[in-house]
Amino acid sequence: MATAGAAGSRTYSFKVVLLGEGCVGKTSLVLRYCENKFNDKHITTLQASFLTKKLNITGKRVNLAIWDTAGQERFHALGPIYYRDSNGAILVYDITDEDSFQKVKNWVKELRKMLGNEICLCIVGNKIDLDKDRNVSVEEAESYSESVGAKHYHTSAKLNKGIEELFLDLCKRMMETAQAEERAKGNGASQSASSRRGVQIVDDEPQATPAGGCCSSG
Amino acid sequence: MSQRRGIHVDQSELLCKKGCGFYGNGAWQGLCSKCWREENQREKQRQIQEDQALAERLQREEEEAYASRHQRAQSQPAVTPFNKFEERKTKEKSSRVNTVTKFFTPSTKTPPKKDAGPFDTQSTPSPSSSAGRQSSLDRDRATQEFIDFLKAVKSGREIFKQCRAFTESMAYKRDMGADELSECVQDFYQNLSDRLHNQFKGSSELVERVMDEVEKYMMTRLYTEVFCPETTDDEKKDLAIQKRIRDLHWVTIEMLCVPVDEEIPEVSDSVVKAITDIIEMDSKQVPKDKLGCITRCSKHIFNGIRVSKKEAASADDFLPTLIYIVLKANPPRLQSNIQYITRFCNPSRLMTGEDGYYFTNLCCAVAFIEKLDGQSLNMSSEEFELYMSGQASPNGPQPAASSSSSGSAALSQAHNSLDVLTGLDERQERVIEKARQLESDLIDWTDEVEQKVQSALESFPLETQQSTTSAASETASAALSAIDSENVENELLPPPLQPQVFAG
Numbered sequence: 001m002a003t004a005g006a007a008g009s010r011t012y013s014f015k016v017v018l019l020g021e022g023c024v025g026k027t028s029l030v031l032r033y034c035e036n037k038f039n040d041k042h043i044t045t046l047q048a049s050f051l052t053k054k055l056n057i058t059g060k061r062v063n064l065a066i067w068d069t070a071g072q073e074r075f076h077a078l079g080p081i082y083y084r085d086s087n088g089a090i091l092v093y094d095i096t097d098e099d100s101f102q103k104v105k106n107w108v109k110e111l112r113k114m115l116g117n118e119i120c121l122c123i124v125g126n127k128i129d130l131d132k133d134r135n136v137s138v139e140e141a142e143s144y145s146e147s148v149g150a151k152h153y154h155t156s157a158k159l160n161k162g163i164e165e166l167f168l169d170l171c172k173r174m175m176e177t178a179q180a181e182e183r184a185k186g187n188g189a190s191q192s193a194s195s196r197r198g199v200q201i202v203d204d205e206p207q208a209t210p211a212g213g214c215c216s217s218g
Numbered sequence: 219m220s221q222r223r224g225i226h227v228d229q230s231e232l233l234c235k236k237g238c239g240f241y242g243n244g245a246w247q248g249l250c251s252k253c254w255r256e257e258n259q260r261e262k263q264r265q266i267q268e269d270q271a272l273a274e275r276l277q278r279e280e281e282e283a284y285a286s287r288h289q290r291a292q293s294q295p296a297v298t299p300f301n302k303f304e305e306r307k308t309k310e311k312s313s314r315v316n317t318v319t320k321f322f323t324p325s326t327k328t329p330p331k332k333d334a335g336p337f338d339t340q341s342t343p344s345p346s347s348s349a350g351r352q353s354s355l356d357r358d359r360a361t362q363e364f365i366d367f368l369k370a371v372k373s374g375r376e377i378f379k380q381c382r383a384f385t386e387s388m389a390y391k392r393d394m395g396a397d398e399l400s401e402c403v404q405d406f407y408q409n410l411s412d413r414l415h416n417q418f419k420g421s422s423e424l425v426e427r428v429m430d431e432v433e434k435y436m437m438t439r440l441y442t443e444v445f446c447p448e449t450t451d452d453e454k455k456d457l458a459i460q461k462r463i464r465d466l467h468w469v470t471i472e473m474l475c476v477p478v479d480e481e482i483p484e485v486s487d488s489v490v491k492a493i494t495d496i497i498e499m500d501s502k503q504v505p506k507d508k509l510g511c512i513t514r515c516s517k518h519i520f521n522g523i524r525v526s527k528k529e530a531a532s533a534d535d536f537l538p539t540l541i542y543i544v545l546k547a548n549p550p551r552l553q554s555n556i557q558y559i560t561r562f563c564n565p566s567r568l569m570t571g572e573d574g575y576y577f578t579n580l581c582c583a584v585a586f587i588e589k590l591d592g593q594s595l596n597m598s599s600e601e602f603e604l605y606m607s608g609q610a611s612p613n614g615p616q617p618a619a620s621s622s623s624s625g626s627a628a629l630s631q632a633h634n635s636l637d638v639l640t641g642l643d644e645r646q647e648r649v650i651e652k653a654r655q656l657e658s659d660l661i662d663w664t665d666e667v668e669q670k671v672q673s674a675l676e677s678f679p680l681e682t683q684q685s686t687t688s689a690a691s692e693t694a695s696a697a698l699s700a701i702d703s704e705n706v707e708n709e710l711l712p713p714p715l716q717p718q719v720f721a722g
């Protein structure tokens with residue numbers, strides 16, 4: 001839920017969900033971003049499932065809440081309960097694991113179907129430090145992302161590469177979306193019940209025709 | 219831990235606390251449905267009357283305060299309108315009004331923490347049970363605290379007026395469906411927080427704090443009305459999930475892949491605390507307080523995971539453990555509580571806050587438990603069915619045959635008798651449920667008859683009803699009933715002897 005005031009003095013609150021198969025590096029990414037830690041055996045954090053970050057972007061305050069989700073296959077059906085009302089989703093795959101990229105494609109389809117275009121999607125190829133073992137081609141991943149209106153990022157939680165950019169970029173996009181929404185509903189008018197709850201069901205997938213080659217295996 | 223799953227029921231605990239002989243229910247504060255309904259009805263009625271009286275008095279006092287402020291405005295501009303009430307208090311003899319005026323006295327004079335403090339003056343003895351009085355006290359305290367809090371807030375009086383008016387208006391919407399009630403409350407939250415932002419120019423932190431207090435005040439007053447309302451099937455869902463969890467008693471920590479090691483004392487301690495916290499949720503009235511229980515439960519879970527795994531818990535660890543805790547705790551009225559929080563909690567807390575994250579995980583845990591099958595526990599569906607039907611039970615971490623043969627025989631016998639007991643328990647459960655159904659049908663029937671009689675009485679007023687106007691007819695009616703009672707006694711006697719004529 002984004003709460004942004006007419007005066008512009010209000011704080012934006014954004015909810016971002018982390019989705020992706022187990023072991024692709026979701027937890028590592030968020031721990032690196034919020035606490036600048038990687039594989040830290042000296043545990044000072046109680047938990048790494050819900051983390052927050054306060055940002056100041058062009059003079060506007062942003063509270064980011066990052067929701068880790070259980071990645072095990074048996075919990076897949078619970079996805080909609082997690083991503084309900086979220087402003088952004090970060091879909092992570094492991095560049096050495098082709099299968100994890102297929103899982104991302106499934107998530108994209110589901111999210112677009114359930115939440116429409118209101119949610120900002122990021123597709124993240126993690127573990128770029130292992131480029132020698134890459135199994136998902138850069139071109140394929142980037143063109144697929146573009147075809148579904150998502151932005152693609154290359155990251156390494158291990159080397160702390162690309163992570164700041166990922167979250168900063170996402171926040172800017174979510175702010176734009178929130179501002180556009182505000183303009184649309186007019187100044188001062190209160191949100192309708194449906195937009196307050198944030199869930200929108202779209203019958204048909206508003207999906208662009210995939211660019212050539214990106215669906216070779218799907 | 220295992221004794222939690224055992225069957226320990228003291229017969230006297232099952233019966234209605236009023237001693238009417240029917241079975242009671244924890245969800246109805248230990249009363250049977252009939253006594254509970256009576257209690258609740260009386261409670262509701264009283265609350266409406268109290269709210270009405272409170273509203274009127276507050277209105278009057280507000281007007282007086284406003285007038286007095288204008289009088290003093292020239293001479294003593296610094297005097298707060300609240301002091302006026304303190305003065306008046308000494309003149310007023312009515313203790314009921316005292317209670318209300320004390321709401322507005324500065325907190326330095328009435329320490330709000332002292333429970334007995336401002337409420338001792340309440341002279342009208344409560345006609346209902348102590349539980350009823352307790353909730354009335356809770357409501358008074360909530361009002362007092364709300365007012366105390368608002369004293370320090372700009373436009374606090376304005377905010378209080380709005381909240382009070384809205385809460386009262388809800389009393390007349392009791393026939394509305396739960397979703398509509400929720401819409402009303404959510405719209406009110408939304409409008410109020412928008413106004414706090416735009417009109418009163420409050421900072422985000424202040425608005426959040428005010429909204430928390432608003433929720434606390436309103437929901438304490440509305441709790442009995444809108445928690446598990448009769449217009450929904452929340453109660454049915456509560457019973458369903460309760461039974462479902464009971465049926466899943468055989469699920470082990472290994473099947474769920476829960477990363478906690480209960481052999482470690484600190485971990486098993488955390489598990490017990492987590493279970494206690496999630497059970498406690500049902501006892502809170504304010505959505506935020508209920509969320510607080512879920513959050514505390516989650517923190518204990520995190521601790522258990524951290525100590526077991528020696529790393530910070532991720533969602534992959536947290537969710538299965540929460541599922542395990544819910545299965546072990548079988549929290550009372552789980553669905554009602556989830557629905558209530560969803561409907562009446564401040565939306566910002568639920569959607570982006572930390573509490574909201576744990577609450578969402580609880581929703582996930584319940585959804586998982588409802589849909590759970592063999593596949594989700596890494597077993598064949600045949601095996602799953604065997605366990606569900608009680609035909610087989612997993613023997614826990616050590617197989618029974620590991621020790622001597624006589625030991626394993628004894629163990630299997632114990633298992634058999636346990637299964638028999640479980641079967642018996644289930645049958646008893648079904649009988650009780652049927653009895654409850656019958657009972658509530660009977661109550662409905664009585665209500666219906668009562669209603670019919672009432673409407674008949676209204677359309678054909680009896681003469682004796684009008685008789686109360688004159689003393690003479692009153693004695694006449696008394697005499698009439700005396701004769702009636704004689705007649706009743708006569709019926710018990712053998713019929714009077716009739717003179718018989720014998721020819722001859």
Ligand SMILES: Nc1nc2c(ncn2[C@@H]2O[C@H](COP(=O)(O)OP(=O)(O)O)[C@@H](O)[C@H]2O)c(=O)[nH]1
Pocket residue numbers: 020021022023024025026027028029039071126127128129130155156157158159532534
């Ligand atoms: N080489 C490398 N390993 C990573 C990176 N990110 C995560 N890992 C490792 O991948 C494994 C799974 O990471 P985790 O964050 O638990 O994944 P999650 O299950 O998606 O939350 C761990 O052993 C991490 O150390 C990365 O950028 N590079």
Ligand SMILES: [Mg+2]
Pocket residue numbers: 023026027028068532533534
């Ligand atoms: Mg993880």
Ligand SMILES: [Zn+2]
Pocket residue numbers: 234235236237238239240249250251252253254
């Ligand atoms: Zn009873």
